[in-house]
Amino acid sequence: xxxxxxxxxxxxxxxxxxxxxxxxxxxxxxxxxxxxxxxxxxxxxxxxxxxxxxxxxxxxxxxxxxxxxxxxxxxxxxxxxxxxxxxxxxxxxxxxxxxxxxxxxxxxxxxxxxxxxxxxxxxxxxxxxxxxxxxxxxxxxxxxxxxxxxxxxxxxxxxxxxxxxxxxxxxxxxxxxxxxxxxxxxxxxxxxxxxxxxx
Ligand SMILES: [Zn+2]
Numbered sequence: 001x002x003x004x005x006x007x008x009x010x011x012x013x014x015x016x017x018x019x020x021x022x023x024x025x026x027x028x029x030x031x032x033x034x035x036x037x038x039x040x041x042x043x044x045x046x047x048x049x050x051x052x053x054x055x056x057x058x059x060x061x062x063x064x065x066x067x068x069x070x071x072x073x074x075x076x077x078x079x080x081x082x083x084x085x086x087x088x089x090x091x092x093x094x095x096x097x098x099x100x101x102x103x104x105x106x107x108x109x110x111x112x113x114x115x116x117x118x119x120x121x122x123x124x125x126x127x128x129x130x131x132x133x134x135x136x137x138x139x140x141x142x143x144x145x146x147x148x149x150x151x152x153x154x155x156x157x158x159x160x161x162x163x164x165x166x167x168x169x170x171x172x173x174x175x176x177x178x179x180x181x182x183x184x185x186x187x188x189x190x191x192x193x194x195x196x197x198x199x
Pocket of ligand 1: 073
């Protein structure tokens with residue numbers, strides 16, 4: 001039936017490329033957009049375009065920031081800039097921020113080393129982290145997902161940092177192995193941070 005509606009098919013093809021949008025929900029999401037009135041649809045498209053044009057990555061910690069304002073973390077003098085927490089993505093950062101148990105800085109790698117997905121160290125912000133660490137940081141906390149790729153990435157970075165006079169730690173084992181940090185509850189993350197161990 002969809003084959004006879006080429007315009008709908010085209011829309012669905014685009015929606016299908018949106019990560020995390022389950023295939024089983026494609027019809028529902030398509031219907032939602034088709035039923036939107038013109039004004040709401042324009043607001044939606046405008047919001048998307050505005051975000052795309054006004055949001056950039058901070059060139060120090062690689063967290064999203066508004067183009068015309070300072071980075072929420074780097075510009076906050078109440079945060080401890082002698083500690084850097086290394087995360088895979090923005091999602092994990094939000095999880096840690098929600099605990100309110102951490103007041104240091106962040107470094108978003110942009111993923112983990114994963115040869116099967118074609119992601120190598122040079123695709124990530126690893127060199128930038130090493131440069132930052134060399135400027136006089138006391139502690140680097142690895143808060144990568146405890147997956148084989150996350151562990152391997154932490155080990156790779158630790159080797160690059162070993163010449164520097166700093167402490168390297170990682171989250172306590174309380175965070176279930178193989179789980180995405182995003183799905184672990186606030187208290188567990190908070191405890192994993194306070195009980196962090198030497199890497
Ligand atoms: Zn920043």
